Amino acid sequence: SKTEAMAALAAASDTAALEAVRVRFLGKKGEITAILKQMGALSAEERPVIGQLANQIRAALEEAIEERAALIEEKELAGRLVSEALDVTVPGTKVSIGHRHPMSIVLDEAKDIFIGMGFSIAEGPEVELSVYDFDKLNIPVGHTVREWHDTFYITEDESVHLRCQTSPVQVRVMESQAPPIRIISPGRVYRKDEVDATHSPMFHQIEGLVVDKGITMGNLKGTLNMLVEKLYGAGTATRFRPHHFPFTEPSCEVDVQCFNCGGSGCRVCKGEGWIELLGAGMVHPKVLAGCGIDPDVYSGFAFGIGLERMTLLRYSIDDMRLIFENDMRFLSQF
Ligand code: PHE
Numbered sequence: 584s585k586t587e588a589m590a591a592l593a594a595a596s597d598t599a600a601l602e603a604v605r606v607r608f609l610g611k612k613g614e615i616t617a618i619l620k621q622m623g624a625l626s627a628e629e630r631p632v633i634g635q636l637a638n639q640i641r642a643a644l645e646e647a648i649e650e651r652a653a654l655i656e657e658k659e660l661a662g663r664l665v666s667e668a669l670d671v672t673v674p675g676t677k678v679s680i681g682h683r684h685p686m687s688i689v690l691d692e693a694k695d696i697f698i699g700m701g702f703s704i705a706e707g708p709e710v711e712l713s714v715y716d717f718d719k720l721n722i723p724v725g726h727t728v729r730e731w732h733d734t735f736y737i738t739e740d741e742s743v744h745l746r747c748q749t750s751p752v753q754v755r756v757m758e759s760q761a762p763p764i765r766i767i768s769p770g771r772v773y774r775k776d777e778v779d780a781t782h783s784p785m786f787h788q789i790e791g792l793v794v795d796k797g798i799t800m801g802n803l804k805g806t807l808n809m810l811v812e813k814l815y816g817a818g819t820a821t822r823f824r825p826h827h828f829p830f831t832e833p834s835c836e837v838d839v840q841c842f843n844c845g846g847s848g849c850r851v852c853k854g855e856g857w858i859e860l861l862g863a864g865m866v867h868p869k870v871l872a873g874c875g876i877d878p879d880v881y882s883g884f885a886f887g888i889g890l891e892r893m894t895l896l897r898y899s900i901d902d903m904r905l906i907f908e909n910d911m912r913f914l915s916q917f
Pocket residue numbers: 747748749750828831862863864885886887888
């Protein structure tokens with residue numbers, strides 16, 4: 584009956600219940616539909632009366648269902664607006680972000696300093712031909728650095744190894760570029776050293792190379808002093824000591840005056856007042872010539888700096904192992 588249908592409708596409180604009511608009365612097997620289907624069994628007088636009544640009820644029901652549906656939808660939307668509400672004023676949880684490794688910080692500083700002086704950055708392979716790491720750098724067969732207990736060889740015939748310095752990049756650049764050349768080449772190098780406070784079998788160097796007409800030791804000193812003052816502060820003193828490298832002549836080692844110095848008890852320089860920072864020199868004429876550059880026309884200087892050592896000094900750290908251990912207590916200080 585109509586009252587029954589209207590009551591069921593009023594009780595339907597969500598979309599699913601409403602649909603059940605629609606099916607019950609207006610569906611294919613619904614009650615109203617059943618009445619309309621049985622019309623054939625009625626007498627000619629009854630038929631129009633019942634038919635009209637049934638159609639009226641159907642129309643009224645359809646309208647009521649539509650109204651109810653709109654009401655339910657409104658109610659459900661209001662419910663969702665409450666249950667899915669976001670309070671955008673709640674303070675966020677702090678995301679802990681990582682730190683740059685101290686060596687990356689110092690490497691970037693060094694790159695900036697050199698780029699500011701007109702250098703560009705060159706790269707070379709870590710698995711290197713002995714020809715580039717030794718022969719063309721004037722390091723003859725039989726030299727101690729070529730021994731198996733110093734170098735990580737890859738081939739039995741000693742023709743390929745993990746480079747033990749960044750100097751082979753000098754050779755690669757000189758062979759492929761005509762002067763003027765002004766490059767630095769940062770990268771990993773490998774030596775068979777035991778790990779301790781000052782050694783690691785893998786460490787990083789920054790190679791530098793300048794080749795042009797009229798380059799002198801004065802240019803080398805000026806460039807390195809500029810680097811040191813920018814890295815460690817204006818007025819930081821350097822000391823150039825004579826040394827020997829097969830690929831430079833003359834050669835030197837450069838010390839930096841300890842700026843952390845607490846005298847004899849100093850952790851950084853062990854009380855010596857000076858810290859060795861790098862090796863350098865004027866590119867050997869044999870090396871220039873071997874790379875196709877005429878040593879009577881051009882001259883050049885080169886240097887190689889240990890990046891770990893630069894970093895330890897920069898932050899007055901006294902143990903290189905800290906650089907590689909990735910202990911968060913250490914890293915989070917930078
Ligand atoms: N290759 C040298 C080393 O590893 C450093 C160096 C580079 C010295 C360039 C002179 C010129 O010790």
